[in-house]
Amino acid sequence: MFHKALWMRNQKLAGPAVWAVYLSLFFFLPFFFYGEAQSFQRQIDEFHVNISQLPFSFHGAQIALFLTLILVGFATLLIGSERTTHSTDLTFSLPFKRKDIFLSKWMFGVVHITTGLLVNLLLSMLIVKFTILNEVADASFLLQFMILVIPFSIAIFTFSMFIGTIAGSMVSQFILSCIFLFFPLGFISLIATFLVVHGMDLNMLNVFENRLFHTFEDLVISVTLPLPIFDFAYYTDVSNDPSGLGYTRVPSYLVLLSPLIYFAVTFPLGIWFYSCTKNENNGRLLVFEKGKGFFSFGVILCFALTFGMIGGGIFDSYDNPSLITYYLFALIGGVLSYFALRQIMNIRLSLRK
Amino acid sequence: MIKMMNVSKTIDGRQVLKNVNITLKPGMIAGIVGRNGVGKSTLLRTIAGILDPDEGEVTFNEINIHQRPEIKQKLTYVPDSTEILKTYNVKEIVKLYDAIYEDFDVMYFYSLMDRFQLPKNRKLRTYSKGMKALFLMILSFSTKADFIILDEPTNGLDPIVKRNILQFIIEEVSERQMSVLISTHHLEEVEKMADVLIMLKDGQVESTTSIEEAKATxxxxxxxxxxxxxxxxxxxxxxxxxxxxxxxxxxxxxxxxxxxxxxxxxxxxxxxxxxxxxxxxxxxxxxxxxxxxx
Incomplete structure (x- = not known):
């Protein structure tokens, strides 16, 4: 799995992403906390003069979206960029198994992502511990964040690598990864609208009450990979809570099953798809011919449901959605996406040979 | 010895290679000729393991190169694209190839760089198209591979360098008993150096003969x-x-x-x-x- 040469090649391919991981995490974590410490010191100096509160907070949402984009970009540089620039011709002609090439790319990404997160979170903990922030906050919330963010980041990266094994170019890998990472949330919303339009009461769907997940919404958040990172929050206000324990909103640790399941599915599938990749389709939307029908069906269905949701929402009367408008717009969405997809499927996005 | 047995390949619904059978023995230079779009590059990329055949197999010394790509330590491919390593400088490429190929001969590589007067302290993107083509060929021969695939190798080379490089290929083949498979549109090159002429027509091997046999026919x-x-x-x-x-x-x-x-x-x-x-x-x-x- 580990070949020095492949590591060197990955370094060259994804060098910008490696820098982006370390630098962005540095700015979003230690740099942010250092700034917070300075700002907090100023607040203390001005306490009872201008202000009466001493709040300090950290939200996963501050980092989640950017982190997701960096992780998807990292995977895109490792797989999609080669397809777009034709350098697959070099990589695949080398004396290495395709499985090893994929594993070395994955390992390269995971090592840098984990190191970047660990180093920067540990630095952040040190800053919280050895600055004025220590007076109001317990640095252990960052440990909780670490336990959440590392497995989810690895799962997001692995998922994007998997998408790279079926997407034919950088652009399609990046876009499809972003779409499918948030797909459960979007698709469930579309299905929910479809059911509401057809007169179903969604409260009936709260079948998970008091079980593994408290609500249906919790389940949707858990299966949409980046959302639990968004959901993490730590808040403290020492002027209201002298104990300084603060309040941490951490999704149930059961959500850690989600990255585990995503990993268990997309990692072996990624290896398999990469091993039988069709390099002749590099530059196209998808690498494999066989999945085109299923993919097209899914895209058309989603567009139909989206157009139906928008149309039904615009033309509803007194909160009574119009079924006819819903289907009319769904039909328009379906037909438009069908023709657009036919064009997109035949486009070959590649840089000059 | 490289063998392509009953290889077929369909791309975009068109059968590009149909039941192709080719055998190349050591010490042989073979030229593949055929019209544009006939499947020459597809054939070479299939032999190099970049594309998978739909049917048939490619073996090198009786080992299937798609199932056991490690055998490609002794098989290198020089594509017609000169853009593949453009972000590297010469030293980085040497380091990379030295890590990939067990028998990569760094001294030999630098001696060839001197022989063909290629600058050593530059990024590949600053090379001209002809220099890049020449560089990739030098790199390939420095791996000490037993079988080298060259796709349109002399595109962009001036006549003097072209003559030198063709001479160099002939020397290498005669000294090391290696095989070279060349795809080209420059028939005079094939005529000068190839032992075997493989003509491709409509994705099939129209004929495989020696140049003398071809001329006698x-x-x-x-x-x-x-x-x-x-x-x-x-x-x-x-x-x-x-x-x-x-x-x-x-x-x-x-x-x-x-x-x-x-x-x-x-x-x-x-x-x-x-x-x-x-x-x-x-x-x-x-x-x-x-x-x-x-």
Missing amino acids: YRKVQAVYKYSLPEKISDLNNVTILSQTGRVYTLMIKGDIEATMEKMRQEQPLLLEELPMTLEDIFISSLGGETHVS
Whole structure:
């Protein structure tokens, strides 16, 4: 799995992403906390003069979206960029198994992502511990964040690598990864609208009450990979809570099953798809011919449901959605996406040979 | 020894390679010729393990290269694209190839760089197209591979460098008993250096012969008859009209040469003479068409 040469090649391919991981995490974590410490010191100096509160907070949402984009970009540089620039011709002609090439790319990404997160979170903990922030906050919330963010980041990266094994170019890998990472949330919303339009009461769907997940919404958040990172929050206000324990909103640790399941599915599938990749389709939307029908069906269905949701929402009367408008717009969405997809499927996005 | 056995490949619903069988022995230079879009690059990329065959297999020393790509330590591929390593500088590439290929000879590489006067302290993107092509070839030969695949290797090279590099390939093959498979449109190169000529037509191997055999199989003649070319001659399957100016016909005869010449003489030509023949004449007559470029 580990070949020095492949590591060197990955370094060259994804060098910008490696820098982006370390630098962005540095700015979003230690740099942010250092700034917070300075700002907090100023607040203390001005306490009872201008202000009466001493709040300090950290939200996963501050980092989640950017982190997701960096992780998807990292995977895109490792797989999609080669397809777009034709350098697959070099990589695949080398004396290495395709499985090893994929594993070395994955390992390269995971090592840098984990190191970047660990180093920067540990630095952040040190800053919280050895600055004025220590007076109001317990640095252990960052440990909780670490336990959440590392497995989810690895799962997001692995998922994007998997998408790279079926997407034919950088652009399609990046876009499809972003779409499918948030797909459960979007698709469930579309299905929910479809059911509401057809007169179903969604409260009936709260079948998970008091079980593994408290609500249906919790389940949707858990299966949409980046959302639990968004959901993490730590808040403290020492002027209201002298104990300084603060309040941490951490999704149930059961959500850690989600990255585990995503990993268990997309990692072996990624290896398999990469091993039988069709390099002749590099530059196209998808690498494999066989999945085109299923993919097209899914895209058309989603567009139909989206157009139906928008149309039904615009033309509803007194909160009574119009079924006819819903289907009319769904039909328009379906037909438009069908023709657009036919064009997109035949486009070959590649840089000059 | 490299063997392609019953290899077929379909791309975009079109069968690009149909049941291709090729065997190349050590110490052999083989030239693949064929018209644009006939499947030359697909064939080379399949041998290099970049593309998977739909049917058939490619073996190198009896080992399937798609199932055991480690065997490619002794097989290298130089693509027609010169852009693949452009972000690297020479030192980085040497380091990379030294890590990939166990037998990569760094000293030999630098000696070839000196021989062909290529600058060593620059990024590949600053090289001209011809320099990049030459560099990739040097790199490939420095791996000490037993089999090298060159896709359009002399594109962009000036005539002097081209002559030197062709000479260099011949030297390498004769010294190390290695094999080289070259795809090219420059027929004069194949004529000068190749031992074997592989003609591809419609995704199939039209013929695999030595250059001498190929030339012996064909004869180019000029014929003038009192009126037009007699139907008895033009209807023959082994006779192709290369060109016609008035009553002057330039014909190519493929196989059964003496019998065909005798038939032509029986039709009492005003003139019937043999013309010197190049590989290009054989290419045009056997791979067909005058203007079609796909």
